[in-house]
Amino acid sequence: MTSTGVETDGPGGAVGGDSAAPDTAPRAFDAFRSGWETEIGDGFPLPTFSAATTRDFRVTSRATKVGDVAITDLHGDSAIRTEGPLNGVEDQVRMYVVQRGSWTLGAPLARGEQTVRAGQFLIRHIGRPLHFETVPDTTAKVLVLPAAMLTPLLGARQSVSGPADSAEVRLLVAHSNMIYETVADLGPAGVQAAHNTLIELAKSVARCRVDDAEPQLAPALAQAAKDLADSHLADPELSGTMLARELNVSVRNLQRAFAAAGESVTAYIRQRRLEEARLALTAPSGRLSVSELAAHWQFADSSHFIRAFKKHYGRTPTEYARSAVPARNRAGTGG
Structure with a gap:
């Protein structure tokens, strides 16, 4: 079990900071991509971002990896959008917890498009690559989770959503935040415990929503x-x-x-x-x-x-x- 972490600041500095001059944005994006690929990228490749995103990249983020789980927190003063061909299979479950703004999966008006708005969460099995986009001033936490652990709980729907202020989601968010603070000092047993707890908390969120949403x-x-x-x-x-x-x-x-x-x-x-x-x-x-x-x-x-x-x-x-x-x-x- 391995753990690692990286923090990257876009040109705006800390979350909520001032936007930087546009000519620094490409360099900020390159730094973000380099840091991700060095520390997190193995098993968690970045998508292809649109040219507009890389030209105006005003994003603050932090990310860490605990075994087969990746956690990313980001705030984007600018919008973020991916584009380009989508090929292959992507057998992952992702959880999005949006505090501000909105996060949309899938191209606009495309079949299966889902938008997670402020105060909401979404757990979704990603069977194939999907584009996504955010609106400016979006703050969100994204977890990439092993599909084998979560998909049996999602059933035929392949996704569950609900309010981000539920007790189960708040506990999961608090635990993932604590991982950032402690992961560098944890031994193998601690890393394993942190990973397992994260998985079990994600399961509890999924179970709770399936219980409430699937009486049929x-x-x-x-x-x-x-x-x-x-x-x-x-x-x-x-x-x-x-x-x-x-x-x-x-x-x-x-x-x-x-x-x-x-x-x-x-x-x-x-x-x-x-x-x-x-x-x-x-x-x-x-x-x-x-x-x-x-x-x-x-x-x-x-x-x-x-x-x-x-x-x-x-x-x-x-x-x-x-x-x-x-x-x-x-x-x-x-x-």
């Missing part, structure tokens, strides 16, 4: 959870928490998906285990004892299993097994 996915989510539970019924670790983790959703979202159909995760798991135990009781050979069934299907003990079974089927497991024997015999002699 509830039936599909509930069915996916049921299918997964059915394949792990004998697993002692099976629970709502385990299912949520495997499906990359929050426990709250999973519970809401089941509640939409008038069910609960715990009740579904217990019902399916009782159904499997009932089938085992009527098996023609190799039948397990009541205590063995209770242990196999993860009931606390035989008493709990018997009570649950009787409540569900109206008879104890032993009574049910005895009643099933004549029925099998009649079925075997009929014809």
Whole structure:
């Protein structure tokens, strides 16, 4: 795990400083590009900027890299715009948090264009290169994150957005700011912890927005959870928490998906285990004892299993097994 950082000032100096003379702007852009490519560029190449941007480059920025995550903060007195051919694949997730101005992804009026305005954030999977542009006086934080960690949470939408003043976003911003202050002094374990925390905080932002914005996915989510539970019924670790983790959703979202159909995760798991135990009781050979069934299907003990079974089927497991024997015999002699 590596970490590095760079600060570059455009001709305006500190954020909010005075604009410089236009003839210094190209030199400022060259310094910015050189610093980026030296310190950050490996794995995070700069796009091609428009000629108007490089001629009037009044931007203050700072950036750092922590493993496969890059963090950039910038303020542009001037507008920033990219241009030129877009080729190749860009499998990344980017998060934009805009404090002032606006940041637009995609060419104006192009399909899939998105604008992040002041006070908003956007997390988006970037599957192919996109142009972007900002308006003058834009202040924003941009994080480049590993796609494998975030895309499962985004689902088919491939992006989530919302207010930048939510608790989760504020915590993420504060953590990324602290990385700037400490990264040069961190040892390998500290860098790893800073990286992992950044990823988990980004996940929390994505989960929160998906939970709030995707109630229409509830039936599909509930069915996916049921299918997964059915394949792990004998697993002692099976629970709502385990299912949520495997499906990359929050426990709250999973519970809401089941509640939409008038069910609960715990009740579904217990019902399916009782159904499997009932089938085992009527098996023609190799039948397990009541205590063995209770242990196999993860009931606390035989008493709990018997009570649950009787409540569900109206008879104890032993009574049910005895009643099933004549029925099998009649079925075997009929014809």
